[in-house]
Amino acid sequence: MKSFRLATMFTAGLLLAPGHPFAQELSGQQVVRTLDRLQGGAPGIDLALLMEEAAASAGKGVAALPDWQKLSKLSQLMVEIDFENDSIAIEPKSYRTVGMIADALHHPNLRRYKFLVVGHTSSTGDAKHNLDLSQKRANAITEALSTTFAIAPDRLFAIGVGEEWPVDPSNPQAADNRRVQLVNLGLVK
Amino acid sequence: MSTRTRLLGGALVAFLALTGPARADTISFADAVSTLANDCGSDIKKFCKGLNLGSGRIQNCLEAHAAKVSPTCTSTLASVTTSIEQRLAAQSSFTAICKHYVAQFCSGVVGEGNILSCLNKATRVNEGQCGQAITDAGWR
Numbered sequence: 001m002k003s004f005r006l007a008t009m010f011t012a013g014l015l016l017a018p019g020h021p022f023a024q025e026l027s028g029q030q031v032v033r034t035l036d037r038l039q040g041g042a043p044g045i046d047l048a049l050l051m052e053e054a055a056a057s058a059g060k061g062v063a064a065l066p067d068w069q070k071l072s073k074l075s076q077l078m079v080e081i082d083f084e085n086d087s088i089a090i091e092p093k094s095y096r097t098v099g100m101i102a103d104a105l106h107h108p109n110l111r112r113y114k115f116l117v118v119g120h121t122s123s124t125g126d127a128k129h130n131l132d133l134s135q136k137r138a139n140a141i142t143e144a145l146s147t148t149f150a151i152a153p154d155r156l157f158a159i160g161v162g163e164e165w166p167v168d169p170s171n172p173q174a175a176d177n178r179r180v181q182l183v184n185l186g187l188v189k
Numbered sequence: 190m191s192t193r194t195r196l197l198g199g200a201l202v203a204f205l206a207l208t209g210p211a212r213a214d215t216i217s218f219a220d221a222v223s224t225l226a227n228d229c230g231s232d233i234k235k236f237c238k239g240l241n242l243g244s245g246r247i248q249n250c251l252e253a254h255a256a257k258v259s260p261t262c263t264s265t266l267a268s269v270t271t272s273i274e275q276r277l278a279a280q281s282s283f284t285a286i287c288k289h290y291v292a293q294f295c296s297g298v299v300g301e302g303n304i305l306s307c308l309n310k311a312t313r314v315n316e317g318q319c320g321q322a323i324t325d326a327g328w329r
Contacts, residue, residue, distance in 0.1 A: 028219070084238070088241055089238070089241050092230035092233050093226060095223065095226040096222060096226065098222065099217065099218035099221060099223065103217050103327060108328065109305075110302075112301070140241050145243075147244045147245065148243055148244075
């Protein structure tokens with residue numbers, strides 16, 4: 001599973017690289033396919049509990065916590081969205097990625113699902129600050145999706161996990177750890 | 190059908206196609222905001238630092254600084270906003286516009302994604318408003 005997620009992230013990064021028209025042409029379909037795999041329904045995800053555990057684990061990591069591990073079993077995509085330094089403002093060069101997610105979430109194959117937007121940072125800086133900033137950035141992405149691109153707000157949930165769940169645990173300061181994870185939470189009730 | 194009739198028929202179709210409602214096809218949300226980033230990126234960095242894409246903040250900011258923003262950006266902002274609105278409108282009206290085709294070609298098909306796949310296979314759908322709605326929605 002881990003290798004699949006890493007592969008997906010790498011592919012998405014490649015697809016989102018500017019000046020790569022061939023890959024961009026494929027990206028929409030690929031994003032929809034990646035997110036449209038609901039294996040036996042999503043297990044119950046308690047967002048409040050995840051937030052509580054992340055806050056209690058600032059500086060210690062959440063990768064080993066069972067509630068957080070549940071997320072890694074769900075259909076998901078990782079992308080890179082750049083922000084202005086210490087700000088919630090999405091860099092214009094990353095608008096395309098947000099638009100691409102909006103295209104996918106509006107596709108009929110995905111319109112019945114709700115999604116979790118997870119914000120991650122590297123371990124540069126204070127852990128508590130990283131946690132707060134990643135939550136605000138995840139909120140900012142869901143706000144852009146639900147306002148600019150009119151995705152129903154009841155389909156979107158945001159959580160920041162700061163530096164607590166690095167994709168590259170051996171190198172927590174690596175830029176790869178700054179990422180946004182989009183997780184399919186199952187059918188909208 | 191005689192050759193003459195077919196030619197006339199062909200000419201009529203071409204005429205209708207050329208004189209149909211003057212409207213540009215919509216573009217994907219990704220392409221729309223990419224254009225915005227390309228044409229307005231430097232103005233956004235200059236005049237809207239710290240502001241986000243959501244809730245119309247970038248749009249309001251660029252409009253508030255219209256006198257200083259590049260003319261290309263102003264025109265791109267208008268066309269991108271229109272394109273996003275058109276695509277959202279096409280997506281919202283898909284079910285109503287395509288209702289008759291769904292009943293005709295895809296009755297019994299369950300789920301919006303499956304219905305769309307079914308409609309995309311029915312070639313006659315392409316001719317009407319339903320086909321246009323699917324194209325404008327970005328679902329081909």
